[in-house]
Amino acid sequence: MSMSDATTKPFFLLLVEDEQADAELFQELLGEVAAHTKVIHMANGQEALDYLQQLGEELPGEQPRLRPNLIVLDLNMPVMNGHAFLEHAKKDERLSDIPVLVLSTSDHADDVQRAYQAHASGYLVKPTSFQEYTEMLRLMTSYWGQVMRLPRSS
Template sequence: MSRPFTVLLVEDEPADAELFQDLLAEVAADIRVEHAENGQAALDLLQRPGAQRPDLIVLDLNMPVMNGHDFLSQAKAVADLRAIPVMVLSTSDHPDDIHRAYDAHAGGYVVKPGSYQEYTQVLDTVQAYWRGLVRLPRLEDLAR
């Protein structure tokens, strides 16, 4: 039996985290979502001994304690975390944020949609892409 596809959502706003989880459940109920409230909490979770690696990290940029840019730079500097794809999901459409995210090896950048329907469509597309279309390294192969 294979394990469920797992997403680590790094988002400081409880309402945004809840909306993400609710809408993702509508389009892909079998995806498991873990939540961290900021970049430091996410790094701590990922580096905990015996921690199961998520298949995808969905990252907000504007957070207290450690923002998304700093998380991305630090996570991609750790060999054990480098292969985990990170998709930025932010309200920012600023070119500097987009360039900075890709320079730090983000796998994608999506601007948070403005409506419920658009958000549902985005999450459906995101899950189909990351879970079905692309080939990700198997987590057991990353330990080598």
């Protein structure tokens, strides 16, 4: 498959973000640079883990739960934070091969180190301008959606 073919292939992203305004901004800016990307939003790590542990199941009144190509994870959330989510997801053999990018306001060295030690695939600091954020999302989706070879999403 050529890179141009990949731009039309659906790319499924799970966004784990507790701030609704941040989630809406992410999806709006992502839509400008990667309209082919389908986003499912969960408000905390526990919701995301529950979703992922029921992949493929057809729950009454819901679409089958699809396996994401990429998880974008905030760190500071109620119920289950990003660090705890990473620990649980990477220990689950059904989920451990899904790439997880941390997207946080924290640029603290301890947060970065801890995320990578828990097998995050990358760590991004939320940009402060719309222009930088849009460019970061363009690069992210180009890299993960077109350049990288990802595990099967079956």
